[in-house]
Amino acid sequence: ETGVTQTPRHLVMGMTNKKSLKCEQHLGHNAMYWYKQSAKKPLELMFVYNFKEQTENNSVPSRFSPECPNSSHLFLHLHTLQPEDSALYLCASSQGDRTGPYNEQFFGPGTRLTVL
């Protein structure tokens, strides 16, 4: 595998389900990101992690819970979602140093989420 991979590619869930999205980067980067892409807001930053520490939470509702166990893996745990949360969820990674991530980001293909 090369670049940034995301699984699953498609996910359909009910509002009471709990599911997780997974992202893995094979680029040796230190920073990872979650974005939400929808028709209303094309690329909306959700979370940023640098060296496994969360550095940015863009006022995301608590029904979205990120986890970054190491610099190569990023998860987004989902519970009690609403139909308006249906969107494409994109993961990205970039290089970084201890003062913060760099801005040249590489994106995965995304997970298309549908909440019924």
Add this chain to the structure above:
Amino acid sequence: GENVEQHPSTLSVQEGDSAVIKCTYSDSASNYFPWYKQELGKGPQLIIDIRSNVGEKKDQRIAVTLNKTAKHFSLHITETQPEDSAVYFCAASISGTGRRALTFGSGTRLQVQP
């Protein structure tokens, strides 16, 4: 915070023609301006970027220009081909000291007619 506006939202050109997409930004401290191309079913891919110490940058058929005084930057694609059809996003951020994450424009859907 930063605000990036992108125009047009859709653009249709004939194969071989040029295409221009324009963006404006609000924060004069922004110094890094990438452009991403997103094809159907894929994530955005970085195609070119420019930093504030440069006015223009070219890479084969694509070029980006930056006017810091007016706070706008543009993507130029020459000799367009059907495979250039995609959604293009501009972004602005602060790179280096006091770095800030990317703020994206709303996207331009480019359709190249064969």
